[in-house]
């Protein structure tokens with residue numbers, strides 16, 4: 001029998017199914033609206049200025065949507081408290097968050113061996129070199145994935161150093177496997193590694209130093 005700090009157990013000798021570590025998108029409410037907003041971001045970039053779409057009208061419609069949202073939004077302070085309630089996964093972060101339109105999103109799941117993993121396909125909004133993922137986007141995905149790997153391992157902190165090696169270009173429009181694993185904890189120093197792979201080949205590898213520290217949550 002194996003018991004995680006998070007409380008999941010499995011039968012001796014059986015391989016445990018990965019445990020979801022990130023919020024799952026509902027196909028309704030803000031999640032559905034955010035999924036539509038992601039689609040708009042990609043569609044605008046796909047269409048471009050040369051398209052025959054009526055961009056002035058589209059801008060007017062999108063501004064009307066934003067005006068409506070702003071009119072019905074709570075105060076920023078109130079929303080911040082709401083975002084940070086609960087102790088588990090977040091719904092707002094820019095990597096996995098179903099409420100965040102700039103998150104691809106990357107769903108992450110934890111394995112019994114301490115590693116975590118997720119698969120994502122990135123499109124044009126994340127482009128750096130032609131047809132490839134922007135290096136800063138890879139850094140964003142890995143910083144967050146290493147952070148979640150620390151959370152899964154039970155000791156988390158803030159990024160103090162993040163070292164990336166870009167082995168080969170990371171393709172757009174193909175499934176990318178993102179992994180993370182905590183390798184050691186020495187006092188407040190946490191060392192964590194991770195990778196982004198495509199077609200079984202590592203495109204980016206990361207080594208992070210995290211320092212056990214948590215900023216106070218908005219209350």
Ligand SMILES: CCCCCCCC/C=C\CCCCCCCC(=O)SCCNC(=O)CCNC(=O)[C@H](O)C(C)(C)COP(=O)(O)OP(=O)(O)OC[C@H]1O[C@@H](n2cnc3c(N)ncnc32)[C@H](O)[C@@H]1OP(=O)(O)O
Nearest residue numbers: 087088089090143144147148151157158159160161211213
């Ligand atoms: C974290 C959120 C948790 C939410 C949990 C919700 C659950 C959801 C689950 C999961 C999601 C989480 C996913 C998040 C992922 C994203 C993570 C980020 O992007 S974090 C933002 C970017 N990072 C910063 O903004 C840090 C800015 N820097 C600082 O605040 C400080 O410099 C800090 C905390 C890193 C260290 O400051 P000090 O005052 O606490 O500690 P000192 O005394 O300076 O250092 C302690 C030891 O560490 C070494 N150290 C510190 N920084 C170092 C460095 N850069 N390189 C090497 N050593 C360093 C020092 O030399 C010292 O070592 P000696 O004890 O003396 O041996």
